Amino acid sequence: MDDIKNPTSLINKDYETIDLVTFEEWIEDSDKLSKLGVGVILEPSNDVGLIKDKLDSIELIALDFRNFDDGRGYSQAYLLSKRWQFKGEIIGINAHLDQLQFMIRSGITRYQLLESYEGFDEEDYSNGFSICYQAAANNSGLNLKY
Amino acid sequence: MYQYNAQDKQFLVERVDQFEKQLKRHLAGELDESKFRSLRLRNGLYMELHAHMLRIAIPYGILSSDQLRALADVADKYDRGFGHFTTRQNIQFNWIQLPEIANLLRDLTDAGLHAIQTSGKATRNITADPLSGLTEGEIEDARPYCELIRRWFNLHPEFSWLPGKFKIAINGAKLDETALRIHDLGLRLVRNEKGELGFSVFVGGGLGAAAMIGPETASFVPIVDILSYLESSLRIYNLKGRRDHQKKLRIKFLVRELGASEFSRLVDEDWQQTKDDPELKLNLTELESLKKDFALPIEPINLDGFKETVDFNYSIWKKNNVRSHKVLGHSIVNISLTKLGAAPGDATSEQMRILAKLADQFSSGEIRTTKRQTIVFPFVRKDQVFDLWKSLEQYGLSSPHQGTLAQIVACPGRDYCDLAKAVSIPIATRVQERFNDMNKLLDIGDLNINISGCENSCAHHHVTDIGLLGMQKNGEEYYQITLAGETLRETHIGKKLGPSVSGETIVDAVENIVNVYIDNRQQEEKFTDVFKRIGIIPFKEKVYG
Numbered sequence A: 001m002d003d004i005k006n007p008t009s010l011i012n013k014d015y016e017t018i019d020l021v022t023f024e025e026w027i028e029d030s031d032k033l034s035k036l037g038v039g040v041i042l043e044p045s046n047d048v049g050l051i052k053d054k055l056d057s058i059e060l061i062a063l064d065f066r067n068f069d070d071g072r073g074y075s076q077a078y079l080l081s082k083r084w085q086f087k088g089e090i091i092g093i094n095a096h097l098d099q100l101q102f103m104i105r106s107g108i109t110r111y112q113l114l115e116s117y118e119g120f121d122e123e124d125y126s127n128g129f130s131i132c133y134q135a136a137a138n139n140s141g142l143n144l145k146y
Numbered sequence B: 001m002y003q004y005n006a007q008d009k010q011f012l013v014e015r016v017d018q019f020e021k022q023l024k025r026h027l028a029g030e031l032d033e034s035k036f037r038s039l040r041l042r043n044g045l046y047m048e049l050h051a052h053m054l055r056i057a058i059p060y061g062i063l064s065s066d067q068l069r070a071l072a073d074v075a076d077k078y079d080r081g082f083g084h085f086t087t088r089q090n091i092q093f094n095w096i097q098l099p100e101i102a103n104l105l106r107d108l109t110d111a112g113l114h115a116i117q118t119s120g121k122a123t124r125n126i127t128a129d130p131l132s133g134l135t136e137g138e139i140e141d142a143r144p145y146c147e148l149i150r151r152w153f154n155l156h157p158e159f160s161w162l163p164g165k166f167k168i169a170i171n172g173a174k175l176d177e178t179a180l181r182i183h184d185l186g187l188r189l190v191r192n193e194k195g196e197l198g199f200s201v202f203v204g205g206g207l208g209a210a211a212m213i214g215p216e217t218a219s220f221v222p223i224v225d226i227l228s229y230l231e232s233s234l235r236i237y238n239l240k241g242r243r244d245h246q247k248k249l250r251i252k253f254l255v256r257e258l259g260a261s262e263f264s265r266l267v268d269e270d271w272q273q274t275k276d277d278p279e280l281k282l283n284l285t286e287l288e289s290l291k292k293d294f295a296l297p298i299e300p301i302n303l304d305g306f307k308e309t310v311d312f313n314y315s316i317w318k319k320n321n322v323r324s325h326k327v328l329g330h331s332i333v334n335i336s337l338t339k340l341g342a343a344p345g346d347a348t349s350e351q352m353r354i355l356a357k358l359a360d361q362f363s364s365g366e367i368r369t370t371k372r373q374t375i376v377f378p379f380v381r382k383d384q385v386f387d388l389w390k391s392l393e394q395y396g397l398s399s400p401h402q403g404t405l406a407q408i409v410a411c412p413g414r415d416y417c418d419l420a421k422a423v424s425i426p427i428a429t430r431v432q433e434r435f436n437d438m439n440k441l442l443d444i445g446d447l448n449i450n451i452s453g454c455e456n457s458c459a460h461h462h463v464t465d466i467g468l469l470g471m472q473k474n475g476e477e478y479y480q481i482t483l484a485g486e487t488l489r490e491t492h493i494g495k496k497l498g499p500s501v502s503g504e505t506i507v508d509a510v511e512n513i514v515n516v517y518i519d520n521r522q523q524e525e526k527f528t529d530v531f532k533r534i535g536i537i538p539f540k541e542k543v544y545g
Helices: A023-033 A048-057 A072-083 A097-106 A122-126 B006-027 B033-041 B065-078 B098-109 B143-152 B223-240 B251-258 B260-274 B284-293 B312-321 B349-362 B382-394 B425-434 B438-444 B506-520 B527-534 B537-544
Strands: A009-011 A017-022 A039-042 A060-064 A089-095 A110-113 B045-047 B052-057 B062-064 B082-085 B090-096 B168-171 B185-191 B197-203 B216-222 B322-324 B330-335 B346-348 B366-369 B375-381 B449-452 B466-473 B476-483
Touching (some): A023 A039, A023 A048, A039 A048, A048 A072, A060 A072, A072 A089, A072 A097, A072 B223, A097 A110, A097 A122, B006 B033, B033 B045, B052 B098, B062 B065, B065 B082, B065 B349, B065 B366, B082 B349, B143 B223, B185 B223, B197 B223, B216 B223, B216 B260, B223 B260, B251 B260, B312 B322, B312 B382, B312 B438, B330 B382, B349 B366, B349 B375, B349 B382, B375 B382, B438 B506, B466 B506, B476 B506
Parallel strands (some): A017 A039, A060 A089, B168 B185, B449 B466
Antiparallel strands (some): B045 B052, B062 B366, B082 B090, B082 B346, B185 B197, B322 B330, B330 B375
């Protein structure tokens, strides 16, 4: 079995510990929480559109990719990153090696792989192709053909 | 004809390299079965009853003679010397060994062939009318659009892990050879009142246990905006589609639950945010370049003095298998692979090589595949049709069955597929044996029979004149009969005739249905028209009476 994590905090890019609240907690009390510099952890079933109005007061957003076949996180990442231009980090947690390329191009800025993938060459899977056939949230490092 | 360039082929190699690594990890126990399943399906690989099955894409149904030779080589080197042309413009190999997959796929990359997204919960091979570009009255050749849309959704980062599989068909002709309204998403090329080109969009069609005809969600999307509209449709599906119920994964269930107008409203709301994004506009320069690549390789020829050879067998074959071409002096030739006892759509490596050779000689090196599992030579000179027929005769490929009842569409069935509940091919064979008199077949005329071995409906039994669906009853094989489905002129799901019929008596039932048709038709009336006029009762009485 994969070692699924349910983090209550994450380290941001400045090495500060950021407490995480759930989507429900944020919706319930976003006025108060938006002053505390917290991050929000989203599950695939959460309607990401409901947090878009106060994105500026969210420190970081964690999207959960534990379920290999559940692709909603990719659309959540796209909407946050490209459409609503979320400025903080979008961190993919419980990530799978074989899906890194999809996560990164959808707008995930950082990821935490499940432990079972330790020791594999992440580079190989995060940027496995020389070409991309579509515009996406992140096309860096790829030749475009579309 | 359009061919992949070096950059595209490099991409195919990279995809094989990646899959090979995943396969090695799986075989070493480092990638569990459920994840590997998800990954292998996206590379066209199924675990079937006896071996692995690999599905190779034939984008919009077009193959060059060299590509067909490459497939013949695969059939010999990795399979048992044959391949199976499917109803969705793919070819399947049924006897593949797992450790050989990467080498097989690598062999195909040079020919520009691949198995990417031929299965799995992603956008599948995009299908088109096999006669695209060839017939009069076409609104526009769909193939350049198929290619641009295929590319766009090739390993699309956002839409590669959808709730269910997603099949797209595009039609640019007046008659709908693609059956687009039974697809997850169908695009019909149309012109608006200003004469501008765009697409009507139909979403949520599908066969299976709950057959549905896709409602129209947009009547006119300008061609330049189609990518953003498709993305919005897929985004709504990705975010809101059912993932909690194995049998409700397809977009048709979402469209049904929300209602077509609400689904359409949600798509439109999303689309308003992206339609002006310059990155999402269809690349019109690339479109023009593709139109040149897809231009017909023939010029009009005046054959005024040409006299057709008189030969009885030739004339029968020609009547059924040859169609007129929009380019003067040319014909479209249909070649049936149907042989008694063999699976419809099956071709041996030898047949593939012969067809490749004949395509070079008679059809500018191009071959097309159809949803009736036949082969089309799209560019045959009228004064060479007889010579082509002679060659086909010599190789046993001159079956005059095209468009007759004997040209049966059948899935592999329980003989090969572990999803199937009943056999398909032996039923097709028995029907062909029952109707093996050519005069009788000609008298019956254009009548289609499709046989699916289970509710997955791979043989499209809902949308044909006589559809048979295999099922199990108390450990025995039974077949449910549906009548008068169609997609060509308009889309109708066939009507269930009544209780399912045992495998033992199913061929009698088919014969009875055919007889009711013949006894009641007026002049050249089609089966669906007779059914509309006389209703289901006469058929019921004859079959169950």
